[in-house]
Amino acid sequence: NAGVMQNPRHLVRRRGQEARLRCSPMKGHSHVYWYRQLPEEGLKFMVYLQKENIIDESGMPKERFSAEFPKEGPSILRIQQVVRGDSAAYFCASSDAGTNNQPQHFGDGTRLSIL
Amino acid sequence: AQKITQTQPGMFVQEKEAVTLDCTYDTSDPSYGLFWYKQPSSGEMIFLIYQGSYDQQNATEGRYSLNFQKARKSANLVISASQLGDSAMYFCAMREVFKAAGNKLTFGGGTRVLVKP
Numbered sequence: 001n002a003g004v005m006q007n008p009r010h011l012v013r014r015r016g017q018e019a020r021l022r023c024s025p026m027k028g029h030s031h032v033y034w035y036r037q038l039p040e041e042g043l044k045f046m047v048y049l050q051k052e053n054i055i056d057e058s059g060m061p062k063e064r065f066s067a068e069f070p071k072e073g074p075s076i077l078r079i080q081q082v083v084r085g086d087s088a089a090y091f092c093a094s095s096d097a098g099t100n101n102q103p104q105h106f107g108d109g110t111r112l113s114i115l
Numbered sequence: 116a117q118k119i120t121q122t123q124p125g126m127f128v129q130e131k132e133a134v135t136l137d138c139t140y141d142t143s144d145p146s147y148g149l150f151w152y153k154q155p156s157s158g159e160m161i162f163l164i165y166q167g168s169y170d171q172q173n174a175t176e177g178r179y180s181l182n183f184q185k186a187r188k189s190a191n192l193v194i195s196a197s198q199l200g201d202s203a204m205y206f207c208a209m210r211e212v213f214k215a216a217g218n219k220l221t222f223g224g225g226t227r228v229l230v231k232p
Contacts, residue, residue, distance in 0.1 A: 031218065035220075042206050042222035101148055109159065
């Protein structure tokens with residue numbers, strides 16, 4: 001399967017713990033995006049990364065959230081000291097270029113539940 | 116102001132009939148792209164169709180077509196010959212090329228479509 005791979009598919013954490021969400025982009029894609037979806041809502045942009053660079057993090061909460069896309073390995077979205085409001089589906093998408101007409105291909109998402 | 120507005124929270128459609136899903140957008144960027152995605156109950160996001168702001172023709176992909184009216188800032192999705200498998204949430208999204216690094220997608224709130232047999 002050459003699509004965008006996200007893991008885990010489901011993640012349960014207790015309040016105060018850390019959550020790490022992983023995303024491997026499609027083969028050949030160097031642009032990665034993270035979105036968050038609350039129940040019955042559309043996706044909200046969080047962060048856009050290229051290898052080793054954060055290009056746009058305008059949608060990231062100022063505290064507790066961080067993202068990286070290292071030279072080797074998957075992109076990681078990290079949420080420290082999780083709270084109930086962090087419960088959501090987190091989607092990663094990738095594209096092969098920053099041009100206007102390239103669709104972003106999405107992974108199946110990680111459903112994060114905070115107890 | 117909402118950048119992407121989908122005014123229909125939910126719709127029923129009879130199998131084999133066509134359905135139109137509304138999407139209006141707001142941007143001052145001269146160059147932008149409009150996308151439609153389908154999200155079935157299993158949760159994944161499936162890309163359906165794309166329309167560029169400079170495209171002269173309306174986009175089509177199989178049973179999906181996009182009714183692009185630039186002056187009215189609308190990009191409605193038409194699904195012809197509905198099938199039971201079309202039951203899903205449908206999201207309209209926009210990418211503004213010159214604003215905000217040009218790559219993030221802004222999504223509407225979605226329209227839930229239920230196809231009746």
